[in-house]
Amino acid sequence: MPSTLVHVAIALLLAAGLLGEAFDRRSALVIAGATILPDLDVALEPILSGAHRSVGHTFLLPTLVLAVLLWDTQFRADSWLRERYGERGVNVAFVAVVCLFGAAIVPDLVVGGVNAFYPLHDQFYTVDGRLFYSTDRGWVQTFVDLSPPAQPQDRPRTTGNFDFRTVLDAEPTLGQSGGDGGSAGSQQPVERLFPVAMTGFRAWLLPLSAFVTGVRLRQAD
Structure with missing residues (x-):
């Protein structure tokens, strides 16, 4: 799954392109905070199984x-946000919402899935597939499958029967076993994962975003 760092990297790239002169250290922190917010639902896992990628996603x-935001800035006679932070604050707030959706939630939707309409409808959804043009087959897309099912559908994933592995979960390690040589009766070693970048593409996003963000912040000084 995309790590929180990858989500923030995508968000800062979006903010650097959308905020223009309003992109500075303060607005970057606001954007990063809004993007991190959904992943905090992992803290609810001990009391609500399946909370991760549901409550915050x-x-x-x-x-x-x-x-x-629309009610405050478009329909109220005196906008609290505009009076307190000016037009700059309004722009940052709307870009933060864009990043909340486009950088925090959508990347998880296409990698593993999210409980998109929780709590109104408890089911995890995933958007995955391919789109390409073939000289033999023409246009091919697998994002939406309109063909009749070949077999009965599996039971939908819900918070009642499915949850994602999080940093709170200790599971059998896939790495080296302990120093006891795996003798009979020994306890199998476990590990907790703290993901940073689980694919090469995501790993490239981190230095790319750091470079773009650094250049833009230097220009803002």
Whole structure:
């Protein structure tokens, strides 16, 4: 799954392109904070199984925040956000919502899936597939499968029967075993994973985002 660092890297690239002169250290921190917010649902796993990628990754979260922003900035006679932070603050807030959805939630939707409409509808969804043009087959896409199912569908994933592995989970290690040589009766070693970049593409996003962010922040000084 994409790590929180990868989510923040995508968000800072979006903010650097969308905020223009409003991109500075303060706005970068706001964007990063908004992007980290969904992943905090992992803290609820001990009391609510399946909370990760459900409570904080529901589409309802950015929808609700966007509705509040629109109400405050477009329909109120005196906008609290505009009066306190000016037009610059309004722009940062709307870009933060874009990053909340486009950098925090959507990358998880296409890698493993999210509980998109939780709690109104408890089911994990994944958007995955391919789109290409073949000289033999023409246009081919597998994102939407319109063919009749060849076999009965598997039981949908919900918070009741599925949860993602998180940093809180200690599972049997795939690395080296302990120093006891794996003798009979010995306890199997376990590990906790703290993902940084689990694919080469995601690993490239980290220095790329750091470079772009650094250049933009230097220009803002």
